[in-house]
Amino acid sequence: MSRTRIRIIHDSFGHPSSLKKDWGFSAYLDFDGQRILFDTGNNAKTFSENCSALGLDLRDLDYAVISHRHGDHTSGLNHLLKVNPKLTVYTPEETYGVFGSSLFGTFYPRCHSLPRYFQYYDGNPPEVIRHGSPWPDANFVWVKETTEVSPGVFLIPVVSDVPGTREMRETSVGLRTSRGLILVAGCSHPGIEKILEAARPIADRVLCIFGGLHLVLTKEPEIRRVINALRDDWHVDRIAPGHCTGEPAFAAIQEIFGERCLFAGLGESIEL
Numbered sequence: 437m438s439r440t441r442i443r444i445i446h447d448s449f450g451h452p453s454s455l456k457k458d459w460g461f462s463a464y465l466d467f468d469g470q471r472i473l474f475d476t477g478n479n480a481k482t483f484s485e486n487c488s489a490l491g492l493d494l495r496d497l498d499y500a501v502i503s504h505r506h507g508d509h510t511s512g513l514n515h516l517l518k519v520n521p522k523l524t525v526y527t528p529e530e531t532y533g534v535f536g537s538s539l540f541g542t543f544y545p546r547c548h549s550l551p552r553y554f555q556y557y558d559g560n561p562p563e564v565i566r567h568g569s570p571w572p573d574a575n576f577v578w579v580k581e582t583t584e585v586s587p588g589v590f591l592i593p594v595v596s597d598v599p600g601t602r603e604m605r606e607t608s609v610g611l612r613t614s615r616g617l618i619l620v621a622g623c624s625h626p627g628i629e630k631i632l633e634a635a636r637p638i639a640d641r642v643l644c645i646f647g648g649l650h651l652v653l654t655k656e657p658e659i660r661r662v663i664n665a666l667r668d669d670w671h672v673d674r675i676a677p678g679h680c681t682g683e684p685a686f687a688a689i690q691e692i693f694g695e696r697c698l699f700a701g702l703g704e705s706i707e708l
Contacts, residue, residue, distance in 0.1 A: 440611060440618055441466040442646055443705045445486050446477030446512070447678050450701030454489050456482045457702055460508030461622055461648055461679040464492055467611050470586055473500040474609055475622050476512025483512030490703065499524040501591060503622025504606040505534050517574055526591055528605035529578035536569035536576055579607055582634065588612045592619075594634050596626040608635070608647075616641035616673065618708060623648040623680050628662065632670050644674040644708055646700060652682030663688045674708075676700035 444450070446462035460478030464471070473494065477483040487494060494516055500523055503509055516523065527535040541561035552558045569576070579591045590610040596602060606625050611618040617639035624631060628649050632642065645666070651659050663685065666672045676698035677689050689697045698706055 439466070439468055440613065440708045441705060442618075442620070442676075442700075442708075443490060443492070444678065444700055444702050445490060445492065446475070446483055447700075447702045449678075450703050453703050455486050455703045458482050459679075460511070461503075462486075462509075462512060463620065463646065464490075465609065465611070465620065467618075468588060470589060471496055471498050472589065472609070473497050473516070474620055475501070475503055475509040476516055478508040478511050480512050480515040484515040486702075487515075494519045494523075497523055498586065499526065501525070501607060501609055502527045502535070503608065504528060504604060504625065505530065506623070509622050510534070513571055513574070517571055521573065522575055524575050524577055526577050526579050526585060526607070528593055528607050529580040530605055532567050534569055535574075535578065536572070537567045537578065539565050539567075541565050582637070590635075590638050592631065592634050592638075594626040594631050597630075598625060598627065601625040606631075610635050610638050612639050613643060613708070615708075616643035618643050619645045621645065621647040621649070624650045629665065629670070632666075632672075642670060642672045644676060644698070645672055646676045646678065646706075648679035649677060649681040649685060651685035652680045654682065654685070656684060656688075659685050659688050660692075663692045667692055674698055676706055 443464040446460050448457050448459045458478050462475045462477040531537045541563050579593050583591050585591055591607050592610050593605055593607045596604045608631050609620040674696045675689050675693055678700045
């Protein structure tokens with residue numbers, strides 16, 4: 437049986453401790469001997485100090501996954517890449533995104549009648565045009581489709597169609613166990629149901645959803661519809677809500693899921 441433990445490094449709620457609370461999310465996934473970092477929180481200093489307080493050595497990671505480009509999930513990258521500069525970091529594929537990207541040098545229409553000084557690259561474009569990033573030396577691997585990146589670990593990219601984040605790509609992690617799928621979401625900007633739909637081919641059953649469900653500003657009727665749908669339509673066994681799920685949604689999940697609502701505040705270590 438696969439062993440799974442998830443530790444919450446960065447979040448804005450939790451029991452009193454020496455850890456610093458801050459908006460954002462980061463979690464350490466220990467899955468069947470694989471050590472995976474998911475997101476890096478809102479502040480590199482806070483991320484670094486919380487990792488140290490939890491006894492987590494980022495040099496021991498097998499790889500990291502960044503769910504999406506927002507600063508409350510990426511700001512700890514500066515610390516992570518200082519400690520482990522060659523680490524593979526899986527990110528969404530976005531043209532001109534903060535994680536870099538590339539296009540063929542011939543992607544644009546040419547006009548050879550222009551003087552050379554009026555043509556891009558003096559009329560001799562490179563074979564590939566690489567786009568910049570705040571982390572130019574990072575070993576980013578861009579993910580465009582659902583991919584099993586290591587045994588039992590799937591990256592599930594979904595494109596948001598929600599106003600405010602339309603066209604933004606967000607990647608969730610699916611851990612396939614003998615008891616069902618453990619789904620770890622950063623913010624669920626595209627909607628948790630859309631993410632679950634994309635995860636259907638991986639496993640028939642959802643053992644647990646971890647992380648942000650992005651219901652923090654959602655009206656009460658829609659909150660209850662989503663949570664009831666997770667229980668009744670998607671047959672999710674347990675939920676460990678965090679980050680941008682929102683306090684009214686925390687309360688609704690506690691009510692609707694009862695003991696199957698797992699507390700996943702800052703510093704918690706949850707085994708499944």
